[in-house]
Amino acid sequence: MTDPQTVTAPTPRIPADQLHAYVRAIWERAGSTPREAELVADHLVAANLTGHDSHGVGMIPRYVESLADKQLQLNRHAELMKDAGAVLTIEGGKGFGQVIAFEAIERGIERARQIGICAVGLRGAHHIGRIGHWAEQCARAGLVSFHFVNVAGDPLVAPYGGADRRIGTNPFCAAYPRPGKPPLVLDFATSTIAYGKTRVAYNQGKHTPPGALIDHAGMPTLEPKVMHEAPFGSLTPFGGYKGFGLAAMCEIFGGALSGGFTTHADTLGTTHAIINCMLSVIIDPAAFDAPDAQAEADAFLAWVKASPLAAGSGQIYEPGEPERVTRAQREAAGIPVDPATWTQINHAARTVGVSEAEVGEWAARLR
Numbered sequence: 549m550t551d552p553q554t555v556t557a558p559t560p561r562i563p564a565d566q567l568h569a570y571v572r573a574i575w576e577r578a579g580s581t582p583r584e585a586e587l588v589a590d591h592l593v594a595a596n597l598t599g600h601d602s603h604g605v606g607m608i609p610r611y612v613e614s615l616a617d618k619q620l621q622l623n624r625h626a627e628l629m630k631d632a633g634a635v636l637t638i639e640g641g642k643g644f645g646q647v648i649a650f651e652a653i654e655r656g657i658e659r660a661r662q663i664g665i666c667a668v669g670l671r672g673a674h675h676i677g678r679i680g681h682w683a684e685q686c687a688r689a690g691l692v693s694f695h696f697v698n699v700a701g702d703p704l705v706a707p708y709g710g711a712d713r714r715i716g717t718n719p720f721c722a723a724y725p726r727p728g729k730p731p732l733v734l735d736f737a738t739s740t741i742a743y744g745k746t747r748v749a750y751n752q753g754k755h756t757p758p759g760a761l762i763d764h765a766g767m768p769t770l771e772p773k774v775m776h777e778a779p780f781g782s783l784t785p786f787g788g789y790k791g792f793g794l795a796a797m798c799e800i801f802g803g804a805l806s807g808g809f810t811t812h813a814d815t816l817g818t819t820h821a822i823i824n825c826m827l828s829v830i831i832d833p834a835a836f837d838a839p840d841a842q843a844e845a846d847a848f849l850a851w852v853k854a855s856p857l858a859a860g861s862g863q864i865y866e867p868g869e870p871e872r873v874t875r876a877q878r879e880a881a882g883i884p885v886d887p888a889t890w891t892q893i894n895h896a897a898r899t900v901g902v903s904e905a906e907v908g909e910w911a912a913r914l915r
């Protein structure tokens with residue numbers, strides 16, 4: 549557990565636009581173009597706004613470590629390796645995932661608009677963060693999408709029935725746009741909790757939920773330190789063999805079909821880099837003969853939301869709704885950044901050349 553001070557101190561809140569400006573400043577100082585720094589800041593701050601602090605600004609220290617390892621490549625762009633009409637294969641070259649995935653999805657959107665559907669195999673991108681961000685990019689263009697992602701060569705999750713880490717936290721995501729209404733966005737890691745959530749719990753001195761972790765001996769534990777200090781334990785797959793099965797398909801669709809790589813003894817990463825591969829299928833709903841699709845979707849959602857609430861339940865949410873609620877709250881009240889995470893971000897800022905005086909200035913401005 550971390551210093552108990554971090555548990556009791558109130559968590560400072562930072563307005564999203566100011567946090568965005570600080571993140572931009574850090575990456576511009578590191579050497580990113582203003583456009584790259586902006587896309588990275590857009591993504592990280594949006595992840596915090598949706599409540600996914602595991603994929604927000606707290607990732608900056610890890611990215612700076614990956615840069616120092618000469619893994620993360622600044623100012624790279626998505627490179628089209630093969631254009632087979634409805635299927636595009638794109639190489640990420642360890643460029644910033646926040647740029648590479650944005651550009652890959654832009655290409656997929658353009659093609660799906662032309663011919664109704666596009667499958668994009670993206671390989672070798674540095675961490676592409678919160679996958680819902682890419683599904684929302686498709687939804688803003690009026691397109692349905694689903695995404696299978698592997699975290700290549702970075703096992704953190706035990707297979708169903710296994711006792712050590714063999715698979716990445718391989719997220720799955722699907723989104724359905726609704727004209728005039730927010731899209732449905734289902735977006736989750738196939739581990740019981742995302743790895744980043746163990747970092748947040750570790751930094752905050754909190755336990756993780758029961759069933760989420762096993763220790764190095766394969767025994768259940770609530771201690772997030774098993775993911776951050778040796779001897780290392782593992783995350784469990786969500787939903788037993790079903791989550792394990794979905795993780796396996798994410799590994800193969802994302803890692804193998806894209807021409808990237810899957811996790812096995814020959815591909816284990818030894819650096820701070822997180823490499824993602826993603827298969828995204830993007831579909832124009834107008835290409836189907838389905839004039840009642842929106843009405844049917846709306847009728848279904850109204851139907852499930854009319855269910856009597858179970859004991860202890862406050863509300864029935866549709867996929868993506870909890871993130872919208874959190875976004876509205878955080879846009880109004882600011883983004884909470886716990887002291888341990890804040891210290892780590894400032895340390896990372898200094899590492900890329902932000903001076904002590906500037907860090908102090910930002911700290912004063914962001915208070």
Ligand SMILES: NC(=O)c1ccc[n+]([C@@H]2O[C@H](COP(=O)([O-])OP(=O)(O)OC[C@H]3O[C@@H](n4cnc5c(N)ncnc54)[C@H](O)[C@@H]3O)[C@@H](O)[C@H]2O)c1
Nearest residue numbers: 676677678679717719733734735736737742865867868869
């Ligand atoms: N890039 C990577 O390598 C990588 C790896 C793993 C996870 N991730 C990202 O981590 C993020 C967090 O993943 P997670 O598994 O912790 O997510 P999570 O467990 O919070 O689940 C989020 C999903 O469940 C829905 N949801 C949450 N509470 C709900 C409720 N009460 N009722 C109905 N629906 C509800 C949300 O709308 C969302 O679709 C995701 O954005 C994922 O893309 C990225």
